[in-house]
Amino acid sequence: MVSVGVFIDLRWHQAAGGHVKCWESFAKAAATLPEELTLSLHFLGDQEQVIELAPNVRYILHPPRFSTERLTFLKDVPGHTDIAPSNPSLIPYLEKLDIVHITHPQFTFGKTAKRYCQQQGKPLIASIHTDTPEYSRIYTEQALEKLFGQGWLNQLLSQQLQIPRRYKQLMVARQKRYWQSCAHVLTAQPSDFGVVNTVLPKSHISHLRRGIDKELFHPQHRDRSWLEQTYNIPPGKFLLLFVGRLDACKNILTFAQAVKVLLDQGLPVHALVVGQGSSDQEVQAILGDHVTLTGTINHDQLGPIFASADLFVFPSQTETIGNVIVEAKASGLPVIISSHGGAYQSVQASGEDGVVIEDDLPETWAGAIATLYHDPDQLAQMKQATLAHIDQHWPTWLEVLQNDLLPVWQAVASIPDRVTKRP
Template sequence: MDSVAVLVELTRNAMSGGQVKSWERFAESAAGLPDGLVPDLTVYFLGERDHVETLAPHVRFVMLRPVLGTARLSSAEGAGDATDLAPYHPRLAALLPRHDVWHLTHSFAYATTAVRLARAAARRGDPVPRLVASVHTDVPRLAAVYTRHLADRALPLPGHHPGDVLADQAERWLRRRRDRLLGACERVLVPTPAGRAELAPLLGPHRVGPLRRGTDHDRFHPDPTARALLTHRHGLPADRPLVLFAGRLDASKGLPLLAHALRLLRDRGDAAHLVMVGSGAETGAVHRLLGADATLLGPLPQDRLAEVYAGCDVFAFPSRTETCGNVVAEAMASGLAVLLPEGATTTQWLSAPGRDGIVVPADDPHTWADALATLVTDPHHLTGVRRAAAATARHHHPTWTRVLTEDLLPHWTRPSPDDHTPPAHAA
């Protein structure tokens, strides 16, 4: 079988976000399958030092140091996973030729290096590697959120929002850049129908396919003992519902909206406690707003995160920058009632909106406070939604191994002669 290189240009550590975790789960699934049923698989991440971690004889992680890393910027602003903004990564360039299939997952140093090498091979008349891509994060939209936030903070003008123009420019530029890189790939895999609708006119419907997200049902599941453990370990209140938020603690994920909704709920006399897992720029603002009614647990590894899920009651996630939202699937599998914004891609995890999760119709604190109140003030309703969420996860959310075999492996095997493969110089 071919050798596959998956290029995940994000830093891998115990606290990494959903995209890194997704490829860890895919690799673990591949390692659990017999050699010969899956290609030789190397997943490249960024790391503080160059090293290799072997999962199985045919599966491994390779961590490479970034050339122009964003770790300092991300740490200062809580601005998400660190990546590499260099236009070329020499160490990766030396390693890629040993692989037959190059799978792009982003649009920064690893992706630009891969496309540059493929174009050079095509010009020389050498064998050209097969390029496949998958879209995990809406980077242009995320960049627009941060650009708007930083510009408005740097130039505060009453009644004016100077960040709007800059945000629109940044989003358009990054979307054009992303599309040029995707244009070099024979297949592009997306997690949602909306993603397919966006890219099919650009690339052609035959080149765009699905890539779902899986759920680790062994790790994430309801646990009636978890609440007592969580209360004992972190001093969380035992007399009120716990509302969980997991992810980057910043405006791009909608945390300020949720915090203001919980403040309104408290002012009405309805008790609920916010539990936050992660780190980010809005931590201080949330504590100033909610005081003792909010607890920050910080970034947690997956096993500890599973305990927190199972010990809480509601998972509230106002984010609109997700392409999929693994945390929503994990929360539902753990038996939490989830609250999601209407129209967000995360609602795809629901099979019966209103029954196995609540869809909030407007992005304002009052509407979110009303939605939260339907759960925290009605224990019977909360229990029903929690049970329905767990049932949906159990019966409808695929495992990582199933997604690997159905959505990825067919695109990593050699294409048939009539496949429509773009020229490598298309980017």
């Protein structure tokens, strides 16, 4: 039996993003392993609260000490976090654990856990879920534009002094320093390995896959009539689905502009956009009556939406893997995704079980969509290949827990008096 606490510097709520949903899925899987694992997931919440999921699994919510919600220029970030230097109220929980596992090195949970583990010689493990440095660059650019507009001062800071790029470099350096203090780091995409390997030996690095719930996301949930009636979608349209935050990090405007190109060409397409974000009004302005904006929908209600669309189009370049891509494929929905970031891991061969696009030009994305629209046979073949890939090669969340996480936790916990201090 190993006792593990995972510290996730994000709020827990029903509309949380893929990072939180990932750990919710691991928690559900952990409930089936009561003899091997005690798991606590620590999130941010309005008040201190313990939520029991099973005798061996619980969520623990902690109020933030200094939330980014206080900073008005960060109101559009994907998920608010805590940026206080430390949170002493975590110490009693840290003391009870065999393994401390963090998912955000830069924020309060991560800083507090690192300091405690260094002082006590307790093993610290980190996993990569988000491309935090790239997110930092994008949101720094947006913050500068909001503060100073498009004028000369913004040009000076963003272009000449390259503040967003420099901030990204700073975040990369901070991550590396943090990883030096870890007994093990779990990566999300192949490019992560080389970066972590600059500060840790290969034996202390491994890959953490993402799982899929093959019952929740399955073609059997397809019901196009229900989808059209529920969301007032015009019948007879080629339905293009986007699921995610509506902001620059997810490249939503490339999606909207690509749909506009297709509409200008006379193709009978309609966009279904699930999520919320700072670009929602701009998407509406670009597409008018040819887009349905649903807002946020609970994760357990997404299955029929994925299964009932015609094509999943996701230009995001900041994914480490992209849970929504896997969920679309498991639902039998062909995908068009970006080659940038780690999203490409979810497609075996571009043109067979999905399409991988090299750039973010709307015309390129529109061309890929149009090709599939005009070739129903290729689209049908891609759908079959999509399903085969998930059925034959993609693990469940329980399999990932048993093969990728639990062995690392057990191995690190079994090393006596491990000290993770590093210079």
